[in-house]
Amino acid sequence: MKDILREIGMIARALDSISNIEFKEHDLTKGQYLYLVRICENPGIILEKLAEMIKVDRTTASRAVKKLDMNGFIEKKGDQHNKKIKRLYPTEKGQSVYPFIIRENDHSNKVALDGFSEEEAERALQLLQKVRMNIEKNWDYVKKGNKRNY
Amino acid sequence: MKDILREIGMIARALDSISNIEFKEHDLTKGQYLYLVRICENPGIILEKLAEMIKVDRTTASRAVKKLDMNGFIEKKGDQHNKKIKRLYPTEKGQSVYPFIIRENDHSNKVALDGFSEEEAERALQLLQKVRMNIEKNWDYVKKGNKRNY
């Protein structure tokens, strides 16, 4: 059995750890960069979709977003046609941090793909996207309280 | 820029979330399965190496291992020639849970690689191992307090 999952876990923890240390400089605490980039790239997104996109619990996302709001990185706006949802938008301050996040992420990507040919990098991305799509079905399923069978 | 890192992050969080839910059945709390499998596969490993292997902070590993010990999954043994280190070994109970962890992980791997040919799966593993090796250098570097330049 090709154990790609352990590799993925190691890579993800290492990268997250690095990012968290590096973004402290921009007053972002643990995990916040994850939410902020996505809100910048999807202005008007709602919490539910954001959590789904990041693959994190709704309640965790709720608190992370609340903190981003309190610290002035984003703002929550009510919707005219739907009183329940709160749309999320980056503030000036949030947008000003965005380039730093991208630059850091790009650098990590470069490091990760060091020694890869253009074809290999492309191939790696395709394979990972496929893995992600395979796994997200299970995530939805299990998160909704269902039990996998194996 | 091929953003493989976001894909990896999503996959890792989704899988970790699934595993944590599924291992509750075996009285393992969040994250513990990570430590237990590795101790089973590397009996006598010390905390420091374990943390490095998993890519997690030393102090986090320390507490996770303490809990595994308190709950009877593993035990810490002093070394005869080195009074500082504590070698970690699975107990009977720990070993009895091991097959379940492997079975779950295997299943997740199967799901992840659904639709992959044998060659593709092999290729994916190779690429990920390479990425992991590229990234772990940076992780060591940053964890030791150094600053990446980019």
Add this chain to the structure above:
DNA sequence: CGTTTTTTATTGCAAATGCAACAAAATTAC
């Protein structure tokens, strides 16, 4: 040898995380 540095392990905070439970708006079903 003695001293300096590195390795290994732990604890004290402060913060993030996530399940349970709840609430209210929106949507679907009848």
Add this chain to the structure above:
DNA sequence: GTAATTTTGTTGCATTTGCAATAAAAAACG
């Protein structure tokens, strides 16, 4: 239309996480 279900969001609580600081054994260095 109303009732049942789903969607969206939040808090309470218990746990995990990780940076700082500490300590002590071991290893390196002179």
